[in-house]
Amino acid sequence: MPVPEVQFDELYRELILDHYRNPRHRGTLDDATHHAEGLNPTCGDEVYIDLVLDDETVQQMAFEGQGCSISQASTSMLSDMITGKRVSEARDITKKFEDMLVAGQEPDPEIGDLEAFQGVAKFHARIKCATLAAKVLEDALESPVSAQRGG
Amino acid sequence: MPVPEVQFDELYRELILDHYRNPRHRGTLDDATHHAEGLNPTCGDEVYIDLVLDDETVQQMAFEGQGCSISQASTSMLSDMITGKRVSEARDITKKFEDMLVAGQEPDPEIGDLEAFQGVAKFHARIKCATLAAKVLEDALESPVSAQRGG
Amino acid sequence: MTIDTGRIREDFPILHQEVHGRPLVYLDNAATTQKPQRVIDALVRYYQRDNANIHRGIHQLAVRATEQYEATRSRVASFVNAPDPRGIVFTRNTSEALNLVARTWGDEHVGEGDEIVLTVMEHHSNIVPWQLLAQRKGACLKYATTTPDGRLDIDHLRSLITPRTRVVSVTHASNVLGTITPVSEIAEMAKSVGALFVVDAAQSVPHMAVDMQALGCDVLAFSAHKMLGPTGVGVLCAPPELLESLPPFLGGGEMISVVREDASTWADVPHKFEAGTPNIGDVIALNAALDYLEELGMDAVREHERDLTAYALDRLQSFGGITIHGPLDVDERGGAVSFSMDEAHPHDVSTIVDGHGVAIRAGHHCAQLLMRHLRVPATTRASFYLYNEPREVDALIDALEDVRRVFGHASARSAV
C-alpha cells in the first residue's frame, strides 16, 4: 500500500493520541463553581466542562464529552494546561490556542503542549473539532453555577 | 425595413382583424338563460358569455371581454357561428375548433370561418388566447343562470 | 469607466443567435437577464471538479464546495454592504425571501388590526405573502398610490403610516414603471413608528450600486437570475440579530442543532434558514456574476442603462400613438420601459415584435394592482441591461412599425 501524500503524523501527533486514549481530568466536579457545555452541530462532538474557580484562579477543571480524537484530546490537554493558572492566564492561553488554529499563527510559547494541534489548521473540516473545547472553556469561565441554578 | 421570416398574415388573417375591429354580438343579454366567464391568467384576457338557450337551441349569444385580437376575435366569430345552432352542434363546433388549435388537426369544414385561426397553432404562446372563448362557451352551455343565482 | 458593449457582448454567447431569421435582440431583462460565459464556466467547473454536499463533509470535495458556497455568502454581503455575512440567507428567489420574512417575522409580530403598508406598484411577490399574513392574523393592508407621472406618491405613503403600522414593504425599482423609490426617506417613516422595513430590491441590486446600510432597511431581497446569475437563487439580507430572533421557516437537514423525538433546537443563523441541501452549484456561480458586475462597476452599469433608457424614451415618444407608463426623467427611473400602443393589444405587439427577433414582454408583469390603477389590461415592456445597444432600440422601433403596418392596415381597410 503506497504511503499517502497527506502527512497524518502532523495531525495525529503522538501527544494528541495519548490524550485521546488516556484523557486527563475526565469526570465531573461536585463542588463546581462554574459550568458550560457545547456541541458542534456539524459533527456531533460534545464537551461539558466543570470548573472550581477561587481567588481568580482555576483550582480544578473536569470534563465529559464524546467525539473525535481532536475534540476530546484538546479538551484534555487544555484542562492540564489551565489547572492552577489565574483566570486571566487561562483566557489568554485559550485565545492564543484559537489564534493558532483559526488565524494560522505560529504557536505562542505560552500554550505549551497545545502546539501539538498546529497541524489541525491545515485540515479545514477539523478546525472546529479543536476549537470546541476552547469555546466551552471560555463560556465556563463566565458562567457561575449559582447564576445558572438561579436563572 | 426587411420583411420578417415569420408570416404574420397567416396569424393575423383579414377576417380575424375584422372581427377584432368590429366585434359581432358584443354586449350582455338581460334574458340570458346561461352564463360563464373565463380568464387567461397568463395574459389577462377576459371573456364573459351570455346565452339564451331554448329548445336545445342557441337562440342568442352575447359577449363582453378584453384582451388581444386573437381572444376577442375568436369569441366574436364563435358567437356568429353558433347562433341558431343546436346545443349539440355548438359543442361539436367548439370541440373541432379546439382540435385544430391544440392538436394541430386540419380544420373540419363544419367550423366554417373559424378556420381563419389555423395559423395560431404555430404560435405556441398564443394558442391559449384562441381557446379561451371555446372554454368559456363550453362552460356557459352547462351553466344555467338560475342555478348560479340559486347556488 | 464606461461600458463597451461591443466587448461585453462577446461574453454572452446567447446573444449571438438568430431568431426567426433575425439577430436576437433581447429586451426582456426585467424578467431575467442573460449569463456571461464566466458564470456558465463557474457552473461547469463546479460540476466537473468540486461537486459535493456541503457543511457536513470532511472529504476534499465537500471542503471545496463548502468554502466556495460560503465565499459567495461573504461576497454578497459586501456587494450590498449588508451588516454581516451571517445575515445572508440563500433562498430560491426574491419571492421566497419575502415569504420567509412574512411567515417568520410576520407571524411573530403582526396581530389583529395591525397594518401593513405596501404600494400599488408592487410585484405580486411583494403583495401575496403579506395578504396571506394579513388573512392569518386579521391584519390590514394599505397601498400607497402613484402620482400621475408615475412616481411613488410619497405624501400618500406618509399618510398611511400610523402607530399600528408593523411592516412597510416597498419595491426599490418598479418592474413596470421603472420608477426608483426614495427608500431612505421611507426608512425613516417606518423607523419612526417601529415598523419592519422591507425593500424588494429585485430590480435595483442588478442595476445600480445598492448600500443596504445606507438605505436604512431591515430586510433586502433580490434574485440572482436578474443580475447575470443562474436561476434558482434568491437572497435575503438582514441583520443577524434580526434573523436570530425569528422562529424557523422550513425544517430539515442542516438547519438543526439537536433533534429529539418531540422537539429540536436550531443551528446558528444563517443555516437555521437553509433547510436541506441548498442550491450549491448556482450559489457558487453567483459569485462569478458578482465578479463580472464589480469589474464593470455598478455606477457604470447604471450610467449605461440611463443613457439607453433616455434614447428609448425619446424614440418611443417620437414614434407617436404610444403612451409611456412611468417617469420620463431618467434620473428617477431604471431601465424597464412600459408602454401601450394605440392600435394593438400588448400581446399582439409582442408576437409581431418577436417575429423581428426582438424579445420584449407583454402582460400584467405580475403587477395586476398597478394595471388596474393605470386602467390598462396589460402593457408592453422593453427592459435593458448592460449588454444592450442603441441599435437594439432601433430594431424595436422598426418592429413596432410592422405592428402598425399589420394593425393599421386593417383599420385602413375597414374604413373602405
Add this chain to the structure above:
Amino acid sequence: MTIDTGRIREDFPILHQEVHGRPLVYLDNAATTQKPQRVIDALVRYYQRDNANIHRGIHQLAVRATEQYEATRSRVASFVNAPDPRGIVFTRNTSEALNLVARTWGDEHVGEGDEIVLTVMEHHSNIVPWQLLAQRKGACLKYATTTPDGRLDIDHLRSLITPRTRVVSVTHASNVLGTITPVSEIAEMAKSVGALFVVDAAQSVPHMAVDMQALGCDVLAFSAHKMLGPTGVGVLCAPPELLESLPPFLGGGEMISVVREDASTWADVPHKFEAGTPNIGDVIALNAALDYLEELGMDAVREHERDLTAYALDRLQSFGGITIHGPLDVDERGGAVSFSMDEAHPHDVSTIVDGHGVAIRAGHHCAQLLMRHLRVPATTRASFYLYNEPREVDALIDALEDVRRVFGHASARSAV
C-alpha cells in the same frame, strides 16, 4: 443489461481527478451524486441558447424555456409513474417538498391530539417539518422502531397506527442503514385509517425503479441532486386533486390567478405551488439526468449497486473490528453502508480515508434519532452509485488499514 462502469465513468469528468495525489474515489453518493457531462451540457445549452423567464413570455426564448421546463415535468411524472404531470411540483429539494406538505395539508387536516407516525430512521427533513406542525397544532409524534438487524419493525409500526393517525410519513430507503422499507404494506395501514401517506423517496428514486401508483402513496418526495441532476431541484408528486384541495404554500408571481388589494385567487396546480421564478435551468437539466438513467435502466442500476454493496459488506466484515449498521441481506437494502470502527471515531476515520483520495461521510447523517437508537455518536458511511467499481471498495479498505495503522499504533504504544 448490465452496467459497464468503464464506459460510464467516461461520462463523469469529476471522477478523473486526483485528491491528495491519489485518484478520487467518490463514495458519498447518499449525500449527493456526481453529474454526467450530458447534464452539464444541458445547463450550458440552456444558458447559451434558451434562457428566459417562463410561462408569461411570448417571445421565442420564453417559449423554448417554458416548453423545456414543462417537458421535464411530464418526464418526471412518467419516470415515477405519477398519476398526472399536474401533480408534479418543483421545489428546491426533498426537504422543501416535505415542508410544503406539512404546512398545507398538515395545517388543514391535523388538529389537537391527532397523531403523526414516523420511524426512528427518518432523515431530519422528514422529522422536523412534522415536529413544527405538531407544535403548531398540538398533535403528537410517534416513531416506529427498527429490529436489531436494522430493518423497520413493521409490527411496531402497525401498533402505532390508530384512528387518530392523520399522517404516516416514512423513508423508502434509509440514508444510514440502507434499509428498504415495505412501502406498499405501510400504504395499506395508512389507508385503513384514512391517513395521508407520505414517502420520502430521496434514497430510492435515484437507485431503483419506483412506481408511485404501485406503491400506493399519496405523496412522494425526492431530490434531483441525488440522481445525477443539479443541486437546487426537489420534486413533490401527488395526485392533482390532492394539490388542488390545499391552500397555497408560498405567495408571489406565477402562482396567482387574480390579485386584488385585499385578496387573491390562485392559479391551477401545479403552478399554484411554484411562486416566483423557478429554478428553470436546473429543472431543464434534470431531464438530461432522467434520460441518462432511463437509458441505463433502473433495474440495471439497482443490480449493479446490489452487487457492489454485497462486495463491500463482505470486505468490511472480513476486515474485523468493524460493526455494520443495517441489514446484511442486499435484497433488503440499498447502497448506503454505515459502520463503526473499534479504534477510531468516524471523523478521524473520514479524515484519514480522505487522505487516500476516498470520499466518505462521517457524522449523524441528519439522523440523530437513529444515532441515539443505535447508541453511537456518529457513523462512517460509504454509499455507492452507478459509476462505482469494486476496486473503489478495495481503495476504501486500504485506507481503513491506514486508520488502523495510525490509531492502532497509538494503542500499541500506550500499552508499552
